[in-house]
Amino acid sequence: MTDPLIVLDHIARRFPSQSGRAEFTAVQDIDLTVNEGEFVAVVGPSGCGKSTLLNLISGLDTPTEGLISIDGERVRNTVRQDVGYLFQKDALLPWKTVQANVELPLVFRRLPGDHAALARDWLSRVGLSGFERNFPHQLSGGMRKRVALAATFVYGPRILLMDEPFSALDVQTRNLMENELLELWRQNRKTVLFVTHDLEEAIALADRVVVLTSNPGRVKKEFQIDLGRPRNVNEIRFEERFRALHEEIWEALREEVARSYAAQRAHG
Amino acid sequence: MARLRQVLGAASPWLILIMLLLAWQGATDFGLADPRYLSRPTTVAALIWDWIRTGFILRHVEVTVIEVVVGYTAGTLAGMAVAFGFFFFPRVAELCDPMVVVLNAAPRAILAPFAVLLFGIGLLSKMMLVLLAVFAITLLNLYTGLKEVDRTIVDNARVMGANQRDLARHVYIPAALVWIVSAMRNSIGHAFTAAIVCELLGATEGLGWIVAAGQSAVKPDWIMAGLFFAAAIVVIVDFLVLAPLERRGSHWRVF
Ligand SMILES: Nc1ncnc2c1ncn2[C@@H]1O[C@H](COP(=O)(O)OP(=O)(O)O)[C@@H](O)[C@H]1O
Ligand SMILES: [Mg+2]
Numbered sequence: 001m002t003d004p005l006i007v008l009d010h011i012a013r014r015f016p017s018q019s020g021r022a023e024f025t026a027v028q029d030i031d032l033t034v035n036e037g038e039f040v041a042v043v044g045p046s047g048c049g050k051s052t053l054l055n056l057i058s059g060l061d062t063p064t065e066g067l068i069s070i071d072g073e074r075v076r077n078t079v080r081q082d083v084g085y086l087f088q089k090d091a092l093l094p095w096k097t098v099q100a101n102v103e104l105p106l107v108f109r110r111l112p113g114d115h116a117a118l119a120r121d122w123l124s125r126v127g128l129s130g131f132e133r134n135f136p137h138q139l140s141g142g143m144r145k146r147v148a149l150a151a152t153f154v155y156g157p158r159i160l161l162m163d164e165p166f167s168a169l170d171v172q173t174r175n176l177m178e179n180e181l182l183e184l185w186r187q188n189r190k191t192v193l194f195v196t197h198d199l200e201e202a203i204a205l206a207d208r209v210v211v212l213t214s215n216p217g218r219v220k221k222e223f224q225i226d227l228g229r230p231r232n233v234n235e236i237r238f239e240e241r242f243r244a245l246h247e248e249i250w251e252a253l254r255e256e257v258a259r260s261y262a263a264q265r266a267h268g
Numbered sequence: 269m270a271r272l273r274q275v276l277g278a279a280s281p282w283l284i285l286i287m288l289l290l291a292w293q294g295a296t297d298f299g300l301a302d303p304r305y306l307s308r309p310t311t312v313a314a315l316i317w318d319w320i321r322t323g324f325i326l327r328h329v330e331v332t333v334i335e336v337v338v339g340y341t342a343g344t345l346a347g348m349a350v351a352f353g354f355f356f357f358p359r360v361a362e363l364c365d366p367m368v369v370v371l372n373a374a375p376r377a378i379l380a381p382f383a384v385l386l387f388g389i390g391l392l393s394k395m396m397l398v399l400l401a402v403f404a405i406t407l408l409n410l411y412t413g414l415k416e417v418d419r420t421i422v423d424n425a426r427v428m429g430a431n432q433r434d435l436a437r438h439v440y441i442p443a444a445l446v447w448i449v450s451a452m453r454n455s456i457g458h459a460f461t462a463a464i465v466c467e468l469l470g471a472t473e474g475l476g477w478i479v480a481a482g483q484s485a486v487k488p489d490w491i492m493a494g495l496f497f498a499a500a501i502v503v504i505v506d507f508l509v510l511a512p513l514e515r516r517g518s519h520w521r522v523f
Contacts, residue, residue: 060423079426091424095442104438108429151428 003072004033005191006057006159011066012216013052025216026052030066032210032219039185039192041202043253044212045260050195051088053217054161057193058083070159081109084157084190086148088164092136098123098147099132105155122150126180142173146180153184160192167196178205178233186230199253203245204233211252214260221252307488315493329497331474335391335463336456339398343459344452346399347406348444354407355414355440371404377465384470394466394474401462405455406448413447414440453510460502 012028027049034040044050055061056068059079068075070082092101102119123129126146136144145165152160166174182205185192196202202209203225211220227241236242289309295301296308303311319325354361380397387393417440425439467476475498482490 055423058427060426079429081429083427085424085427087420087424089418089420091418091420093421093425093438093442095445096438104425105428108425108431108434155428 002036005036005038005071006032006034006193007067007069008032008053008057009067009069011056011063011068013049013056013061014064027056027212027217029218034191034193036191037189039194039205039207040210041194041196041206041208042210042212043196043199043202043249044217045214045253045257046197047260047264048212048215048256049217050197050212051163054085054163054193054195057159058085058161060085080159082158084152084155084160086145086152086160086162086165088167090136090141090144090148092144092147092151094136096135097132098128098134098136098139101136101147102151102154105151109155111155118154119150122154123147125153125184126150140173142169142177145169145177149181149184153188158190160190162192162194164196165194166201167198174201175234181205182229182231182233199246199250200237201233203227203242203249204231204236209249211249211256214256214263220256221249223249223252304486305488307492311489312492312496315489316496319493325497328474328478329501331391332394332460332463332467332476332498333501335394335467335474336398336459338391339395339463340402340456340459342395343399343402343455344406344448347403347451348410348448350403351407351410351414352444354411356436361411368407371400372408376401376404376462380462380466380469383466389470389472394463394471397462397466398459401458402455405458406451409451409454410444410447413450414444417443449510449514453506453514456505456510457502460498464498 008030011030013026015024015026017023030053042050042053052061056063057070057075057080059075059077062077070080093104096104099116099119102123103115106113106115106118120129120132123132126149128143128146128150131139131143136147139147148165166177169177178201192206194202194205199209206225209223209225211222212218213220223245225245227236227239227245292301292306293309296303296306354364376397379400383393383397387396422435422439425435430438463474464476464479467474468480471477471480475494478494478497479491482488482494
């Protein structure tokens with residue numbers, strides 16, 4: 001077997017304290033590997049450090065302890081150029097058109113080629129032909145996510161980090177986007193690290209589900225998802241194997257969600 | 269009571285204005301107030317018309333507008349330059365922080381006598397005071413705005429490969445435009461106030477001088493008419509230039 005593409009070796013991220021209390025540990029003792037072409041979902045209660053984890057892998061943030069390497073190369077202090085990152089919040093530039101937003105990474109990377117044509121091509125692949133001249137605020141939340149998806153795929157990153165990308169969408173749009181993502185992934189076979197707090201979404205999409213503990217986040221348990229592909233997220237939920245997996249993983253997740261909820265209540 | 273509030277709320281602001289004018293007129297007509305000190309709407313209106321007809325007001329409007337235009341332009345540009353400087357060199361911002369706090373908190377009108385002493389009773393002292401007021405407002409608005417540029421937008425641009433220059437050009441400067449326009453709207457009133465306050469203290473022409481002359485000669489209609497022109501200019505500039513400018517930018521003002 002080949003070496004894993006992403007390796008997290010015993011990493012921790014602590015933030016300096018606010019108001020003189022001890023420093024705050026967001027994630028701790030994280031060991032995780034992701035193979036090339038694998039679709040891994042990370043689940044855990046909110047606040048357990050999922051976004052922190054993606055920031056560390058992208059190079060936007062640096063771990064306090066431990067080592068991250070991608071393709072055998074240590075990640076530190078610089079943003080990785082082979083990574084695409086879909087944020088939970090909207091991150092399109094509100095003052096640029098849809099077309100210009102999708103061209104932007106090509107401009108930033110000084111890539112050769114016909115930027116306009118490439119952007120148009122990806123916009124049509126996410127079903128947004130005809131919206132090139134619109135501004136982000138003129139689109140629905142789901143359409144904005146599609147633009148962000150196109151702006152990520154357009155420069156062909158090898159690794160795709162996704163932070164609860166669909167959590168703000170209504171259920172129908174969300175299922176549609178999940179299926180579209182699976183289709184794009186089938187065509188491109190990127191390595192995907194998909195963060196969510198929705199266990200059903202995690203199982204429906206991923207090859208492997210990693211459950212994190214409540215804060216400070218550690219890897220609690222990993223589960224191989226042995227469901228066939230191609231999948232349809234609307235239908236797969238009703239399969240026997242899906243239900244069994246859901247039950248098994250929920251067993252591990254439930255405790256953490258309860259603990260996180262109790263901690264939040266304790267802090268008011 | 270609820271009904272009254274409802275009626276008042278529904279009435280257009282213009283109606284209230286007309287009612288106030290009528291009340292004022294009535295009070296002076298029926299001897300409730302002394303027109304020698306308060307004048308009357310009809311007297312003021314006649315004076316305004318007279319000044320327009322004879323062209324008397326032109327020179328004074330011109331003087332005040334020149335002071336404001338020069339001070340306002342210089343103040344906006346200086347405020348922008350310093351705000352960007354602070355943003356890209358946080359060390360400098362730290363050093364200057366106490367000065368900025370004072371500049372913002374101190375009532376700047378107090379500096380008017382000083383400006384007159386230092387720069388004379390001509391236009392320069394007014395321009396300097398306007399500059400200072402506009403500079404302070406622009407600096408604070410823009411600097412705060414730049415610091416609040418959405419973290420996710422910046423992170424996203426960085427992941428997409430933006431370097432510092434790309435960030436400035438594609439993220440910070442466009443974001444700043446929003447704040448600059450809002451600062452420009454904000455500061456136009458302050459700019460006129462600064463010019464007029466300074467003219468009140470020492471000038472030989474300008475709208476503030478008219479008001480001051482009205483006061484020393486006990487001619488309340490002069491004060492009222494002078495104030496009318498000052499207010500009219502601010503409203504016109506805001507309505508014709510700044511509000512449309514802000515509206516133009518507002519189609520992407522959704523952060
Ligand atoms: N820059 C930061 N400074 C201080 N605390 C932070 C910072 N970023 C995240 N945290 C804290 O770390 C914890 C994990 O945050 P996050 O990774 O966003 O969780 P999740 O994405 O799982 O909801 C939270 O308690 C959060 O308040
Ligand atoms: Mg998060």
